[in-house]
Amino acid sequence: MRVVxxxxxxxxxxxxxxxxxxxxxGVGAKWVVAxxxxxxxxxxxxxxxxxxxxxxxxxxxAVAGG
Amino acid sequence: xxxxxxxxxxxxxxxxxxxTAGAETxxxxxxxxxLDVREPDEYQQxxxxxxxxxxxxxxxxxIEARVPDHDAHIVIYCAGGTRSAFAADTLTQLxxxxxxxxxxxxxxxxxxxxxxxxxxSLSAEQRNRYQRHILLPEVDVAGQAKLLDSKVLCIGAGGxxxxxxxxxxxxxxxxxxxxxxxxxxxxxLQRQILHNMDRIGERKVDSAKKTLxxxxxxxxxxxxxxxxxxxxxxxxFSGYDVIVDGTDNFPTRYLVNDxxxxxxxxxxxxxxxxxxxxxxxxxxxxxxxxxxQVPEPPPAELAPSxxxxxxxxxxxxxxxxxxxxxxxxxxxxxxxxxxxRLLAYDALEESFxxxxxxxxxxxxxxxxxxxxxxxxxxxxxxxxxxxxxAAH
Numbered sequence: 391m392r393v394v395x396x397x398x399x400x401x402x403x404x405x406x407x408x409x410x411x412x413x414x415x416g417v418g419a420k421w422v423v424a425x426x427x428x429x430x431x432x433x434x435x436x437x438x439x440x441x442x443x444x445x446x447x448x449x450x451x452a453v454a455g456g
Numbered sequence: 457x458x459x460x461x462x463x464x465x466x467x468x469x470x471x472x473x474x475x476t477a478g479a480e481t482x483x484x485x486x487x488x489x490x491l492d493v494r495e496p497d498e499y500q501q502x503x504x505x506x507x508x509x510x511x512x513x514x515x516x517x518x519i520e521a522r523v524p525d526h527d528a529h530i531v532i533y534c535a536g537g538t539r540s541a542f543a544a545d546t547l548t549q550l551x552x553x554x555x556x557x558x559x560x561x562x563x564x565x566x567x568x569x570x571x572x573x574x575x576x577s578l579s580a581e582q583r584n585r586y587q588r589h590i591l592l593p594e595v596d597v598a599g600q601a602k603l604l605d606s607k608v609l610c611i612g613a614g615g616x617x618x619x620x621x622x623x624x625x626x627x628x629x630x631x632x633x634x635x636x637x638x639x640x641x642x643x644x645l646q647r648q649i650l651h652n653m654d655r656i657g658e659r660k661v662d663s664a665k666k667t668l669x670x671x672x673x674x675x676x677x678x679x680x681x682x683x684x685x686x687x688x689x690x691x692x693f694s695g696y697d698v699i700v701d702g703t704d705n706f707p708t709r710y711l712v713n714d715x716x717x718x719x720x721x722x723x724x725x726x727x728x729x730x731x732x733x734x735x736x737x738x739x740x741x742x743x744x745x746x747x748x749q750v751p752e753p754p755p756a757e758l759a760p761s762x763x764x765x766x767x768x769x770x771x772x773x774x775x776x777x778x779x780x781x782x783x784x785x786x787x788x789x790x791x792x793x794x795x796x797r798l799l800a801y802d803a804l805e806e807s808f809x810x811x812x813x814x815x816x817x818x819x820x821x822x823x824x825x826x827x828x829x830x831x832x833x834x835x836x837x838x839x840x841x842x843x844x845x846a847a848h
Contacts, residue, residue: 421754430812450800452750453729456616456704
């Protein structure tokens, strides 16, 4: 299936979860804030959240510089 | 020829008047606009609580900016009830549908022992300095006086702390605390605009104090040339209204978060990396906290610091300015602060995105009562953690 992450198309295996996308992008679930199709993903659902073909994901990772 | 008496009688026949007792009932309703049309020197000596002040000479030109709702219920008063009668007539002509004049005016109101207050006042210099704030009805003299009476603590006098502190000082925030234990280095000047060539080698807090005091002598700058730690954070934070977090590492951000929860002080968060910046507002126990958003810090290999990875110097200028804006909004109760929202800025795309962040009901820090929250640091990991008395 094909999803769009921060505007870029990403191909994932059917039945993939948000965590698979994070792995593909090299980011850890615990330091990412994400929305799927405009809906915030609660922290506890972050890893297990299933994705579907065509989902639009926006994500941002925590930074700490000042 | 129409005499003054005739004119007043005709005017009063066109408007509605209420007595002071009736006005007192109406003034107590939150949606009533109380309008004082006397001269500034009369207003300064005492006015009805919550009254807005537009001298009658400026009424036509200012009313629509100050009271945009033409159906608002407006109670007008002056000293004795004459100027307010003419003012009520004028507002009716301008399309205001629900206007009354208080007969007897402020003099009768005061004689009858009804409640009044002395309006907060600014010096002539302050009125001039903050003129563009005072012109905003949402700020006005009362809002400016509130800023002058407010205390904001900036964590860090670096990339984010520089623009944040400069704008807070320019805005007239009366007390600005600055924590930083560094000295000014030439490599700071690409982005840390509080400092300059003359200050190289100087303590950053001292340099910051000089810059801010030169900008605005109304501001008291309190400096903390210390490392913020579990042992001193509660003492330092106590008494501040808002914390502006512009630190440069994850461990301090958790420490700031936990102390702010303990003390119930809102935190305006800002963070930057290379070409990306983020800002949010953590309102203790009302919105999510920093740990709801980032439950644990990334491992060091995934979290290079700006000193290793670089940062475009303008970036902290943008994020730090947003932090100053959010701090002022919190102090004045203006608009919608970034509570439960993470604003993410991408300089290369030149785009802002807003992410919704929810409270985590299982958050290690904000889901436990603040009395049970113990502020601690893991020494070996340099990682503070909340120690909750186990609730389950």
